[in-house]
Amino acid sequence: MNFKPLGDRVLLKVQEAETKTASGIIIPDTAEKEKPTIADVVAIGSDVEHVKVGDKVIYTKYARSASVTIDGEDYLVMETSEVLGTFEGDK
Secondary structure: OOOOOOOOEEEEEEOOOOOEOOOOOEOOOOOOOOOOOEEEEEEEOOOOOOOOOOOEEEEOOOOOEEEEEEOOEEEEEEEHHHEEEEOOOOO
C-alpha cells in the first residue's frame, strides 16, 4: 500500500461487527447492528503523536471520516481528534 495520510490524520481498517455475543449467542444478519467503532491503525500522518501503526483504537461513533478503497480493501481516514483512545494488550 502506498498511501500516507497528511497532517494529523490516520488510516484505519475497521474491525467487522461481532456476529456472536460474549456468552455465545449468534447475532443473525437480519438484526440491526451498531456501527463498529474499533479499528486498527494502518498508516499515520507526519503530525500524529499519540497513536502508531498497529495500534487498536476506538473512535467516536459519528466521527467525521472519509471512506476510501485501496487495493480492494475499505478503510477510513480521520483526524486523530476523532480517536478516543488505544487498547493496551489484546482486545
